[in-house]
Amino acid sequence: MNKKLIATLVLSTVVTSSFALSAQAASDKHVYKNEKGKVHTVSGKLGKASGSTPEARALSALDKVNADFGFDKAQGKFKAKDTHLDENGTTHTKLDHTVNGLRVFGEQMIVHEANGDVQGVTGTYSALTPTATQAKLDAKQAIDKAVAHTGYTGELDQAATSELLYVPQGDVAVLAYLVNVTYKSDQPGRWQIFVNATDGSIVQALNTIENATGTGTGVLGDSKSINTTLKSGKYYLEDQSKPMFATGGVIRTRDYKGWQFSFLQSDMTDADNVWDTANQRAGVDAHYYAGVVYDYYLNQLGRNSYDNAGHTLLSGVHYGSKYNNAFWDGTQMSYGDGDGTTFINFAGGLDVIAHELTHAVTEKTSNLTYSNQSGALNESWSDAMASVIEGKNWLIGEDIYTPNIAGDSLRSxxxxxxNGNPDNMSNYVNTTSDNGGVHTNSGIPNKAFYNFATAIGSRTIAGKVWYTASRDYMTASTDFSGARSATIQAAAALYGTSSDVYNAVVNAWTAVGVN
Structure with missing residues (x-):
């Protein structure tokens, strides 16, 4: 929700060629760099990759671009994470950069190949010198230090987890434990904390909870038809009608009743399946809108729930006391009631729910790191999909923000x-607050998406390009320049390089100063 403009930093982008691929010879190779000169994409007809498996072919493909990214051989430096075959028959294989067999946080490569023909490579590689090869702390010690760093002394909502890996710090790779700490309180936390595995110091800490903020009657007084389940004479806010139910997934909505712990939530029930009491309104909206978001991702994008495996969508309403926020904590959605002045109940906005659930989708696709430019893209992708799914205007949060002031919103x-956010790279805000300005600088890619969608006259097509880019062409460390390349590649894959869609996405980013 950060709306302050703090400082500006003018950035330029360095590329070795444009994305006008149709004007180039088929054998040309195109190398794209960000404003700092770091390669993030190599595309073109790169030759044949050998191997009987996607992983083997991906490693072979990486050896064809090793000089561009700055490594010698792929074997021993990369390990396949997952493989996806898209609708056009292109295989996208994601590989983690590894050092001494451990993954390097935030550094991935994606190889795009069709039947062995390498079409491109996307990602980030840094030549790093490891600080250590053996940990002196064990996982429990690292978890204890991470929890202490948060300052939270209550019961954790989920058991903390840890992973030994390397985290880039300049030109070195620090051996560290990545500890995930999640809890609910007045200031809920979903922390990624890197604990130095040799001396126990905190290398980096990010709170990735984004501060955003039958028949039933919703928060705004409107009536809705909702799918419920009858059990032992009571109706529950549990929707078993979606395709996800085939694998055990449901849409379920529960009530915190002012508490802040998941285990204190209770089921929302009703005797006659008419959900019209004041306390039920937030539950009606959270339940109904979660179904709208699920349906959109399934019917328009072919994605079955946020993880594409039909996982349950769980929502909890009445979180805390007058809590001015809504958030995804990695397992469920939580909605505050608002204080009645700055916000009303957060479940009352379809775009709010679409925004938050898109964070869950992003976590399972590109997994954009929640800081600096990648964090701003994380926020922007949620805003973009929210504007697509709601479809009524280009405002975010207008239904639940400042109820006594007409026409305003959290973001436009x-x-x-x-709202005090930049709409061009010439006004990029260089700041250490808000995880590096993730909400503020999201204005730049937001404007690019608006430019794109309005130029082609279709939010649906624009959303499909943005989703495909996140799924197939973006990694955890993708920056603005990399996002431009990713969306252009997605447009090319979906509609071709001579299409109006392709040209519109190129122009959309150029107009906001991202080249």
């Missing part, structure tokens, strides 16, 4: 400057 995608 058409004009980010209305």
């Amino acid at each position: 995608m058409a004009d980010p400057t209305l």
Whole structure:
């Protein structure tokens, strides 16, 4: 929700060629760099990759671009994470950069190949010198230090987890434990904390909870039809009608009743399946809108729930006391009631729910790191999909924000400057607050999405390009320049390089100063 403009930093982008692929010879190779000169994409007809498996072919393909990214041989430096075959028959294989067999946080490569023909490589590689090869702390010690760093002394909502890996710090790779700490309180936390595995110091800490903020009656007084389940004479806010139910997934909505712990939630029930009491309104909206978001991702994008495996969508309403926020904590959605002045109940906005559940989708696709440019893209992708799914305007949060002030919103995608956010790289905000300005600088890619969608006259097509880019062409460390390349590649894959869609996405990013 950060709406303050703090400082500006003018950035330029360095590329070795444009994305006008149709004007180039088929054998040309195109190398793309960000404003700091770091390669993030190599595309073109790169030759044949050998191997009987996607992983083997991906390693072979990486050896064809090793000089561009700055490594010698792929074997021993990369390990396949997952493989996806898209609708056009292109295989996208994600590989983690590894050092001494351990993954390097945030550094991935994606190889795009069709029947062995290498079409491109996307990602990030840094030549790093490891600080150590053996940990002196064990996992429990690292978890204890991470929890202490948060300052939280209550019971954790989920058991903390840890992973030994390397985290880039300049030109070195620090051996560290990545510890995930999640809890609910007045200031809920979903922390990624890197604990130095040799001396126990905190290398980096990110709180990735984004501060955003029958028949039933919703928060705004409107009536809705909702799918419920009858059990032992009571109706429950549990929707078993979606395709996810075939694998055990449901849409379920529960009530915190002012508490802040998941285990204190209780089921929302009703005797006659008419959900019209004041306390039920938030539950009605959370339940109904979760179904709208699920249906959109399934019917328009072919994605079955946030993980594409039909996982249950769980929501909890009435979180805390007058809590001014809504958030995804890695397992469920939680909605505060708002204080009645700055916000009303957060479940009352379809775009709010679509925004938060898209964070869950992003976590399972590109997994954009929640800081700096990748964090701003994380926020922006949620805003973009929220504007697509709601479809009524280019405002974010207008239904639940400042109920006594008409016409305002948390963010405007058409004009980010209305909320103090930049709409061009010439006004990029260089700051250490808000995880590096993730909400503020999201205005730049937001404006690019608005430019794109309005130019082609279709939010649906624009959303498909953005989703495909996140799924197939973006990694955890993708920056603005990399996002431009990713969306252009997605447009090319879906609609071809001579299409109006392709040209529109190129122009959309150029107009906001991202080249």
